[in-house]
Amino acid sequence: DTEVTQTPKHLVMGMTNKKSLKCEQHMGHRAMYWYKQKAKKPPELMFVYSYEKLSINESVPSRFSPECPNSSLLNLHLHALQPEDSALYLCASSQVASGRSIRTGELFFGEGSRLTVL
Amino acid sequence: AQSVTQLDSHVSVSEGTPVLLRCNYSSSYSPSLFWYVQHPNKGLQLLLKYTSAATLVKGINGFEAEFKKSETSFHLTKPSAHMSDAAEYFCVVRASYDKVIFGPGTSLSVIP
Numbered sequence: 001d002t003e004v005t006q007t008p009k010h011l012v013m014g015m016t017n018k019k020s021l022k023c024e025q026h027m028g029h030r031a032m033y034w035y036k037q038k039a040k041k042p043p044e045l046m047f048v049y050s051y052e053k054l055s056i057n058e059s060v061p062s063r064f065s066p067e068c069p070n071s072s073l074l075n076l077h078l079h080a081l082q083p084e085d086s087a088l089y090l091c092a093s094s095q096v097a098s099g100r101s102i103r104t105g106e107l108f109f110g111e112g113s114r115l116t117v118l
Numbered sequence: 119a120q121s122v123t124q125l126d127s128h129v130s131v132s133e134g135t136p137v138l139l140r141c142n143y144s145s146s147y148s149p150s151l152f153w154y155v156q157h158p159n160k161g162l163q164l165l166l167k168y169t170s171a172a173t174l175v176k177g178i179n180g181f182e183a184e185f186k187k188s189e190t191s192f193h194l195t196k197p198s199a200h201m202s203d204a205a206e207y208f209c210v211v212r213a214s215y216d217k218v219i220f221g222p223g224t225s226l227s228v229i230p
Binding site for chain 1: 150152154159160161162163164167169206208210212216218220221222223225
């Protein structure tokens, strides 16, 4: 099983709503990522979890709140978003380099959650 | 520091002709290199990867790429384009689990 599953595929929310995006993988990967992607642009890193601990937060506004309840699940809680937050949100997972090796494998991406903020 | 340059923002080819998408990188370490493809409103799918084994890497759907350290390049090629190859292509450099650098992307159009 080499899948990363994201739900929902589409989400429309108002600026006062609270919603969550979910991501699940069963490949035993211990690094999980949230990316934001605008049209015709590469993905931009938001958060990285390593061994269920937040290791990177790329100065993301607090209206985005990540959570990693266990090694297979990653959530992104959304609250008081702005219209400019409308984008494709991608989850990914990968192995974590062991020891001092910096050679690592590929990221496995989900299909994404298309978010529209009205 | 790591960086990735994709020399063409858009490439247009006729169906059945060769495809060349160019990628140059810079890295302080010996990186892993990847090509991903993204079809409209889809996630990113791995085409192929280089991780210091053979310099000519074969991927899915007939794509291949050659790692040239002296030129710091990792160009993607395919002998014969198919309509289904029309998509966005990203070259990616990875030096550690948290240092993943995406190129700006190349949009490939295939003309029937």
